[in-house]
Amino acid sequence: MKDDYRKVKTPLSINIIYVKNDSKYPTYNKDIGGKNNTINAPIAIVETGNTSIRNYQHYMTECYFFESKKHNPYESIKPLLKKYNLLGDITSIQSIYDTKVDDISNLKTEIVKFLTLTLNTFMVFITSMLTAIHLYFTN
Structure with missing residues (x-):
């Protein structure tokens, strides 16, 4: 790429910022x-x-x-x-705070979804167990 013709050539100044290792x-x-x-x-x-x-x-x-x-x-x-x-x-x-709020909202939705699925699974299990016990004792 060609340099921009409007660019003014100025001396480069590099300032190094030192930080602790593994920060x-x-x-x-x-x-x-x-x-x-x-x-x-x-x-x-x-x-x-x-x-x-x-x-x-x-x-x-x-x-x-x-x-x-x-x-x-x-x-x-x-x-x-x-x-x-x-x-x-x-x-x-885009605000970073908006993305964090969206993440929290998505997590809340996931929690509700999984709690509902867990409750439904538990209800089906209890119903199946009661049906199996009822069939065992009626025969």
């Missing part, structure tokens, strides 16, 4: 992190605003997590999306 950190992705939603020694990219334009679409559509105190969190990232012409690509965002 666990929270993850906001419900599909990874296991039971405790933590990952061991992750690689993180700290956004400072000087990333190549080509990276933003990938970051923001896959794994961009941010904190927002606004009623509509999309407004928090809208200036960044405008700056890199990504408004058409990213039209909405």
Whole structure:
């Protein structure tokens, strides 16, 4: 790929953040992190605003997590999306809290379903046992 012709060549500055070995950190992705939603020694990219334009679409559509105190969190990232012409690509965002609420709701539904199945199985078992005992003693 050719470099973006608008890109200004500036010296690269890398700041290394040292952490303790085998440290666990929270993850906001419900599909990874296991039971405790933590990952061991992750690689993180700290956004400072000087990333190549080509990276933003990938970051923001896959794994961009941010904190927002606004009623509509999309407004928090809208200036960044405008700056890199990504408004058409990213039209909405999903709250991590909504996904956790959905997970809890699904678990509650599963619990009710399995309790109902267990109760039905128990009732069929009792009915079968009573029928077998009744048939045994009537013959």
